[in-house]
Amino acid sequence: MILNLNEKNMALGCKYCIKGEKLVLYITGLCEESCYYCPLSENRKGKDVIYANERKINSVEEAILESKLCGSKGVGITGGNPLLRIERTAKYLKALKNEFGSNFHAHLYTTPTFINENNLKILKDANLDEIRLHPSKLFENCKEFKEFNTKEFLEKLILCKKYINDVGIEIPGIPKFEEEILKLASDVEKIGVNFLNINELEYSETNYLLLKERKFKEKDDVSSGILGSEKTALNVLKKFKGNLKIHYCPSSLKDGVQMKNRLINRAKNVAKPYEIITEEGLLIKGIILFKKIEDISNIIETLEKNNENFEILDEKIYLNSKALENLIENLKKENFKFNFSAYISEYYPTSDKLEVERIPLVTKKPNIKLKKK
Numbered sequence: 186m187i188l189n190l191n192e193k194n195m196a197l198g199c200k201y202c203i204k205g206e207k208l209v210l211y212i213t214g215l216c217e218e219s220c221y222y223c224p225l226s227e228n229r230k231g232k233d234v235i236y237a238n239e240r241k242i243n244s245v246e247e248a249i250l251e252s253k254l255c256g257s258k259g260v261g262i263t264g265g266n267p268l269l270r271i272e273r274t275a276k277y278l279k280a281l282k283n284e285f286g287s288n289f290h291a292h293l294y295t296t297p298t299f300i301n302e303n304n305l306k307i308l309k310d311a312n313l314d315e316i317r318l319h320p321s322k323l324f325e326n327c328k329e330f331k332e333f334n335t336k337e338f339l340e341k342l343i344l345c346k347k348y349i350n351d352v353g354i355e356i357p358g359i360p361k362f363e364e365e366i367l368k369l370a371s372d373v374e375k376i377g378v379n380f381l382n383i384n385e386l387e388y389s390e391t392n393y394l395l396l397k398e399r400k401f402k403e404k405d406d407v408s409s410g411i412l413g414s415e416k417t418a419l420n421v422l423k424k425f426k427g428n429l430k431i432h433y434c435p436s437s438l439k440d441g442v443q444m445k446n447r448l449i450n451r452a453k454n455v456a457k458p459y460e461i462i463t464e465e466g467l468l469i470k471g472i473i474l475f476k477k478i479e480d481i482s483n484i485i486e487t488l489e490k491n492n493e494n495f496e497i498l499d500e501k502i503y504l505n506s507k508a509l510e511n512l513i514e515n516l517k518k519e520n521f522k523f524n525f526s527a528y529i530s531e532y533y534p535t536s537d538k539l540e541v542e543r544i545p546l547v548t549k550k551p552n553i554k555l556k557k558k
């Protein structure tokens with residue numbers, strides 16, 4: 186499908202998010218719901234851990250640093266359920282607002298379970314701009330929508346409106362639930378809720394079997410979307426006659442646009458002068474691995490003579506990948522006897538620097554001395 190990036194129907198938090206300008210602050214993995222479609226990964230789910238984007242952190246300073254490296258203009262606080270660690274949530278939120286100013290936009294994801302005056306007062310005091318409630322019980326049984334307590338949910342939303350500027354709902358688009366979602370959309374519009382976000386239902390390593398058990402199928406081989414979710418969301422968009430802002434977020438928007446933009450923003454801030462930023466926001470550099478500095482003294486000389494940017498760290502020279510290719514090509518022409526190895530590395534500009542591709546240019550066999558028997 187062609188991505189509809191019409192911002193008119195987007196919550197303010199989403200507008201920052203698609204530009205890759207939101208820090209994703211995962212404040213805790215703790216959660217008392219048990220959504221069968223919960224996509225959280227094994228190393229986060231149910232664990233009281235904090236992540237700023239891909240980086241596991243323990244302090245507000247680390248969250249601030251990650252925001253700076255990514256050029257973030259706001260934060261999306263998620264989990265788990267952030268309200269289970271409300272004091273921590275408020276501490277991080279206040280610190281970010283304090284560092285970047287009150288315009289640093291903050292939105293938070295939670296379920297209605299721990300929405301109460303006390304928690305909302307804390308969030309208001311920390312200057313939260315937007316809250317998104319996920320009515321987790323809505324799809325609990327896949328079939329028994331009637332069981333869902335709409336009255337109680339609406340009361341929680343009304344309470345949110347008393348304290349937080351923008352109040353919205355965010356749900357996964359469970360296939361064939363369009364009538365129920367349409368009914369919910371009309372109900373929440375009447376009480377002045379600002380928006381409804383429908384995510385394309387996605388499978389992950391943790392929910393895959395539970396979704397399969399319920400007969401959900403993959404949409405295709407290239408995405409993690411579930412068949413029928415997009416159709417349900419688009420039907421809701423088409424059939425809804427009210428004025429509520431409804432936005433459909435396909436998985437391709439998350440991976441292909443939002444994530445890519447966030448990577449590009451971070452790459453621009455962390456790239457060394459010799460690194461190349463790809464269109465996907467990954468970084469490319471050349472690497473020479475040596476044993477003794479004497480082995481590469483002539484290489485260093487050549488690089489210096491050619492005014493190449495490079496760095497030497499831990500028996501490695503880091504340099505521009507094109508410069509490395511040219512260098513190796515010339516050395517090969519001169520029948521140079523290689524006493525180092527060299528490769529090109531493509532990797533994420535994230536804190537874990539995950540390598541996605543390695544292209545070997547020179548492979549030097551290690552000198553293995555066999556032990557005498």
Ligand SMILES: C[S@@+](CC[C@H](N)C(=O)[O-])C[C@H]1O[C@@H](n2cnc3c(N)ncnc32)[C@H](O)[C@@H]1O
Nearest residue numbers: 222224264265294295319355356357384386387
């Ligand atoms: C993963 S949850 C985490 C935050 C919080 N626990 C919650 O449920 O709102 C963030 C958002 O993803 C949505 N969601 C949950 N499972 C999903 C899935 N499998 N695919 C797409 N969206 C999902 C929820 O509706 C929620 O708005």
Ligand code: SF4
Nearest residue numbers: 216218219220223265
């Ligand atoms: S409420 Fe959110 S974190 Fe908790 S189980 Fe449901 S999707 Fe997962």
